[in-house]
Amino acid sequence: MATPTVKNVVRSKRSVLAAAACALCLLVAPAATAQAQPGIDSASDAQTRLSDLARESEQTTEALHNAQIDLDAKTAVQREADAAVEAHRSALAVAESALAELKPAVDKVANVNYQGGRTNRLFAVMVSDSPQQLLDQMSALDIISAETSRQVGQFKQATSDAVAAEEASRSAADEARTAADQAKMVSDDLQAKQSELQGQTAEVMAAFSALSGAERSDYAGSPLPPGFDLSKIIAGLVPGSGSGALQAGLTQIGKPYVWGATGPDGFDCSGLVVWAYKQVGKTLPRSSQAQAAGGTPVDQKSLQPGDVVLFYPDASHVGLYAGNGNVLHASTFGVPVKVQSMASFPFYGARRY
Structure with missing residues (x-):
């Protein structure tokens, strides 16, 4: 193989460079054409893109407002439920206190009856030594009977109130938990929408910034x-x-x-x-x-x-x-x-x- 001369080496390098330059032109030319072709409608396309992004952000904004309204309503329900729980708990405490006060007297009546105590008019007639004593005993028995009836009635009412208050308290607590769960769900949805809106507004701002002054004026x-x-x-x-x-x-x-x-x-x-x-x-x-x-x-x-x-x-x-x-x-x-x-x-x- 002949040894290449300096002239041949230079000529060879020039050929390689020329070929590379041609290849580069072929690569760049289509790209330049692709960029130039949409240039006719580039402003319109940019404005359309901005309009689409802005429309999406508006939908999210209104959904965000709606979620806030929903959250406010759910939070109000939760506050009312919590207040109801406290009210029912207070009612239960009052009812239980009334039961505690009445229970000794009712227990005493129950013990007397259990032990064979007699508190009726026939017993008064049998043990009375005189008419006056009979009247006194019967009057005392009437008072005892009325007081006992009153205490028993109060005890029954207090028992009923306590049961109702306990059921209402339990129901209110369940409603409060449900309201809190619903408020939490709406709050989470609200936060998600806020994050979504932040991303969308960033896109809108970027698209708007890409417009020229004339394009912005035309868009407005x-x-x-x-x-x-x-x-x-x-x-x-x-x-x-x-x-x-x-x-x-x-x-x-x-x-x-x-x-x-x-x-x-x-x-x-x-x-x-x-x-x-x-x-x-x-x-x-x-x-x-x-x-x-x-x-x-x-x-x-x-x-x-x-x-x-x-x-x-x-x-x-x-x-x-x-x-x-x-x-x-x-x-x-x-x-x-x-x-x-x-x-x-x-x-x-x-x-x-």
Whole structure:
């Protein structure tokens, strides 16, 4: 085999480098093409992804509010059950004390009868030496008989009270344990939802941060639909059950969506409704599902400004009817409080408070 010259070695190395460069181009080119191709819809895709994540977090937020309502109710039941246990225990102690006081007298009567003691009128006639003595003995026997009857009656009642108090105490203790177990289950569920929400909000924040300023502005949209004159709407509101709440809510347009917030610096969807109605002296439930269960049902065709309108099959989004098919709501993260067409969401139902 001939020994390679320096020129041949250089030429060989150049060929290898050239081949490697070609191969690298082939590897990089498809990747560059793959990245560039979706670039046409990248903003739309990013906004859709953000919208999906935000929607999931909203569902969890409302479920969280619902779980808190459930926990509050279960905790109240537990407190009532615990109080009932104490009350029944006190009643049992009183009944047992009454039994202890009456038992010696009843035992004495029982012993007298057992030992052959005679406390009847016939015995008084037989042992009396005079009419006056007979009357005195019969009177004494009447008093003894009445007192004995009273004591026996009290003893029977105290015994019955003690048995009833003991049964009630045992039943109340069972109910208290059940209430505590139920409260614990709801509390665990609440904590799980809180952890789930924390993870979801982190994803939402990351997706939002990935948007450019223009994309964020496009995502937020307009605070009012075309042709919606806010001043005329407020001035033209006819007094009604919810018009005052709507008027209050309209003053919050532009405030940010904040998970779990009830204002005044930010709101989630049910938080805005709670805040708006609070301004007119009405207290509404904290979750959208609970709001969907209260008030009076209203048909979509009969909606009035300020009615509570709910969306999605699980009633997980809520707002206030703003007239002309529009809804005032805290929409989602990255979108401030706004007025928007109801056609944007699947209608669930409406309630009037």
